[in-house]
Amino acid sequence: MKWLISGGRIVDPASGRDEAADLLLEDGSIKKTGQGLTAGRGVKKVDASGLLVVPGLIDMHCHLREPGFEYKETVASGCAAAVKGGITSVMCMANTDPVNDCASVTAHILDKASQAGLARVYPIGAITKGMQGESLAEMGELAQSGCVAVSDDGRPVPSGDIMRRAIEYAAAFGLLVIDHAEDLSIAGEGVMHEGFVSTMLGLEGIPTAAALSEIARNIALVREFGRRIHIAHVSTRSEADQIRNAKAEGLAITAETCPHFFTLDHEAVRGFDTNAKVNPPLRTADDVEGIIEGLADGTIDAIATDHAPHHRDEKDREFDLALFGISGFETALALTLGLVQKGRLSLMDAIAKWTVNPARVAGLPGGSLADGALADVTLVDMDAQWTVDPTVFLSKGKNTPFTGMKLKGEVANTFVGGRMVYDREKGIIQ
Amino acid sequence: MIGNSNHLLGLDGLSRDDITRVLNAAAGMKEISARKIKKVPTLRGKTIVNLFFEPSTRTRTSFEIAAKRLSADAVNFSGSGSSTSKGETLVDTARNIEAMAPDVVIIRHKFSGSPYMLADRLDCSIVNAGDGSHQHPSQGLLDIFTAREKKGDLTGLKVVIAGDITHSRVARSNIYGFTAMGANVHVTGPPTMVPVGIEAMGVTVQPFFEAAIEGADIIIMLRIQLERKSGMLIPSLREYARFFGLNAERLETANKDVLVMHPGPINRGVEISSEVADGPYSVVLDQVENGVAVRMAILYLLSGGIDEVVD
Numbered sequence: 001m002k003w004l005i006s007g008g009r010i011v012d013p014a015s016g017r018d019e020a021a022d023l024l025l026e027d028g029s030i031k032k033t034g035q036g037l038t039a040g041r042g043v044k045k046v047d048a049s050g051l052l053v054v055p056g057l058i059d060m061h062c063h064l065r066e067p068g069f070e071y072k073e074t075v076a077s078g079c080a081a082a083v084k085g086g087i088t089s090v091m092c093m094a095n096t097d098p099v100n101d102c103a104s105v106t107a108h109i110l111d112k113a114s115q116a117g118l119a120r121v122y123p124i125g126a127i128t129k130g131m132q133g134e135s136l137a138e139m140g141e142l143a144q145s146g147c148v149a150v151s152d153d154g155r156p157v158p159s160g161d162i163m164r165r166a167i168e169y170a171a172a173f174g175l176l177v178i179d180h181a182e183d184l185s186i187a188g189e190g191v192m193h194e195g196f197v198s199t200m201l202g203l204e205g206i207p208t209a210a211a212l213s214e215i216a217r218n219i220a221l222v223r224e225f226g227r228r229i230h231i232a233h234v235s236t237r238s239e240a241d242q243i244r245n246a247k248a249e250g251l252a253i254t255a256e257t258c259p260h261f262f263t264l265d266h267e268a269v270r271g272f273d274t275n276a277k278v279n280p281p282l283r284t285a286d287d288v289e290g291i292i293e294g295l296a297d298g299t300i301d302a303i304a305t306d307h308a309p310h311h312r313d314e315k316d317r318e319f320d321l322a323l324f325g326i327s328g329f330e331t332a333l334a335l336t337l338g339l340v341q342k343g344r345l346s347l348m349d350a351i352a353k354w355t356v357n358p359a360r361v362a363g364l365p366g367g368s369l370a371d372g373a374l375a376d377v378t379l380v381d382m383d384a385q386w387t388v389d390p391t392v393f394l395s396k397g398k399n400t401p402f403t404g405m406k407l408k409g410e411v412a413n414t415f416v417g418g419r420m421v422y423d424r425e426k427g428i429i430q
Numbered sequence: 431m432i433g434n435s436n437h438l439l440g441l442d443g444l445s446r447d448d449i450t451r452v453l454n455a456a457a458g459m460k461e462i463s464a465r466k467i468k469k470v471p472t473l474r475g476k477t478i479v480n481l482f483f484e485p486s487t488r489t490r491t492s493f494e495i496a497a498k499r500l501s502a503d504a505v506n507f508s509g510s511g512s513s514t515s516k517g518e519t520l521v522d523t524a525r526n527i528e529a530m531a532p533d534v535v536i537i538r539h540k541f542s543g544s545p546y547m548l549a550d551r552l553d554c555s556i557v558n559a560g561d562g563s564h565q566h567p568s569q570g571l572l573d574i575f576t577a578r579e580k581k582g583d584l585t586g587l588k589v590v591i592a593g594d595i596t597h598s599r600v601a602r603s604n605i606y607g608f609t610a611m612g613a614n615v616h617v618t619g620p621p622t623m624v625p626v627g628i629e630a631m632g633v634t635v636q637p638f639f640e641a642a643i644e645g646a647d648i649i650i651m652l653r654i655q656l657e658r659k660s661g662m663l664i665p666s667l668r669e670y671a672r673f674f675g676l677n678a679e680r681l682e683t684a685n686k687d688v689l690v691m692h693p694g695p696i697n698r699g700v701e702i703s704s705e706v707a708d709g710p711y712s713v714v715l716d717q718v719e720n721g722v723a724v725r726m727a728i729l730y731l732l733s734g735g736i737d738e739v740v741d
Contacts, residue, residue, distance in 0.1 A: 194626055195626060195627050196626070196627025196628070196629075196630035196631075197627075198625075198626075198627075199596075199625040199626060199627045199628050199630070199631070200442075200602070200630070200631060201542055201543065201564060202542040202561070202562050202563030202564030202565070202597075202599060202602060203542050203543075203562075203563075203564075205625075205626070271546065272542070272543030272546050272547065313519075316519075316521060317519055317520065317521065317547075318520060318539070318541035318543065318544050318547065319541065319542065319543045320541040320542070320562070321541065
């Protein structure tokens with residue numbers, strides 16, 4: 001199948017290109033880019049005039065919930081939501097049931113992904129067996145069966161010794177180790193950021209020190225034992241500061257943050273809105289600033305959704321009992337463009353955080369519009385305004401704190417492997 | 431209506447006038463409790479449900495008596511040993527109760543924010559009778575009522591709240607309420623029990639108990655909640671009593687007509703010595719008495735009553 005995407009504005013951070021050009025997709029890869037390309041026989045054409053043409057987005061942190069929690073999300077529903085959000089590759093976390101700590105679970109996920117035939121799915125295996133934090137999972141087998149990274153996300157790796165062995169051992173298989181940085185001995189039973197809002201609401205707080213303590217340990221491990229660690233969902237200014245220093249030291253520490261951390265602060269929890277309950281928690285306005293600064297100066301490499309869909313019943317309850325998480329695929333890009341609209345991040349940088357950067361950090365193909373690259377392409381209508389309405393989400397998870405928010409920037413089309421899988425008029429194209 | 435709401439969820443957002451309106455109504459109600467026949471027909475035909483998911487004797491009884499003195503039908507629903515222990519959610523339990531058409535649902539729950547959930551989902555009036563560590567507005571109002579009864583205008587008075595501020599719903603409601611009435615609220619307690627950012631609620635944090643008491647007009651001692659998390663935050667009750675308990679000696683530095691309050695139940699010899707609890711400055715039993723009147727006023731105003739009681 002051949003597609004000619006004509007008349008758009010190409011922004012490709014991998015090459016630094018920002019120009020009006022046409023793009024020809026052929027046999028799953030990008031054939032060529034240029035001015036005034038014409039569609040030959042058998043080439044379908046999409047008019048991209050007025051649209052932004054960027055590499056398909058890569059989300060290095062999400063929860064597809066399958067196997068085990070199909071009532072929250074399936075690989076198929078998650079992938080549909082992803083491509084609607086312009087995301088063409090997703091890395092899905094291991095906290096399924098059973099946990100993705102062996103080849104059969106990885107194979108199951110990949111099988112479901114290939115049946116869905118939408119986004120590319122790259123499973124993340126567990127660091128420890130059953131995510132119990134006690135002994136290393138069979139990372140060799142995980143790598144061989146298709147995992148690109150390991151993480152016990154949702155839980156930290158409490159033992160520093162296990163974490164050390166994990167980064168050492170994972171290196172043998174080229175697996176990225178991603179840590180959910182939270183020192184549980186400090187976080188306790190907290191349900192939101194510890195600050196004046198938690199004080200006023202009478203809710204148990206999660207101190208910033210919980211994240212900081214775990215990151216400090218990780219940095220110390222990398223400093224002494226080499227290898228690398230990727231810090232998931234950075235939520236505070238102080239974490240960004242530590243990561244900045246570690247990078248300045250030349251350590252192989254990389255990091256991601258999520259759209260909610262540069263958009264909302266803990267004030268969003270007022271009124272006990274369980275849709276604003278997320279772990280790590282929404283922090284202070286100063287942390288939001290610190291995260292934006294960290295994105296702008298390159299300290300934070302990537303933006304990822306931490307898409308965490310939950311069933312309505314799991315959110316429609318007392319704040320203490322509601323589950324942590326935000327359904328993020330379908331709002332991520334527009335929230336990121338919000339930073340561009342406010343002049344906080346250049347468009348080039350914003351797209352890089354979603355494309356070439358996560359591709360490099362996780363060692364994935366894609367994230368580029370170079371000739372010969374994967375034909376994963378997202379077309380964005382930068383001027384389209386829309387209001388967040390979870391009832392029209394393709395994700396089964398309607399849990400978003402952004403309901404009613406007016407956003408600017410909408411995905412017009414998504415291509416995966418040279419095939420159009422989403423069109424904003426037609427919806428998902430199987 | 432209380433403030434601009436048909437619920438009473440917390441004292442935040444209530445102005446001095448809003449609170450004064452409740453206090454004035456309560457003053458009328460108090461007179462009813464002093465009569466030989468302590469009952470008026472004001473809320474006849476109204477149904478009031480006590481939905482208590484935490485054990486409580488004082489507050490539940492107080493609300494029940496308040497409802498009955500106004501001739502409302504009061505029904506008690508105890509959360510433990512019922513549908514909730516069979517796995518029913520709070521929202522479902524409340525919807526089932528609502529299907530029986532109550533006018534007011536009074537809820538006590540161990541999780542902060544639960545009454546807000548119900549207020550969002552049910553049509554009847556919701557009264558928060560204590561939610562987790564968040565608020566206990568009827569207790570706040572009865573404390574303010576008692577203070578006003580003894581002191582008159584509360585403007586400029588030094589009100590000290592002492593103890594486990596972090597886990598106290600009484601503290602939060604009193605901070606909002608007394609501050610709205612123009613008092614200067616100070617909080618004190620072991621630093622492990624004073625939550626971060628409490629200054630944002632407009633209080634002065636005083637780390638030293640003795641210094642906090644000095645010149646105090648009203649001291650509200652909080653209960654050390656042995657059944658809750660308080661136990662982890664202090665080395666022992668013995669040490670707590672020694673350094674953070676209110677005894678006669680410490681009380682000497684307060685203003686000479688100081689009021690000592692306690693929301694009860696008191697731990698004698700822990701946060702308050704028996705000498706003080708039973709002494710001349712203690713208004714602990716006045717608080718309990720006034721509790722009924724204040725809760726009558728709350729039920730009355732939420733059931734569509736106007737400011738003055740008509741019987």
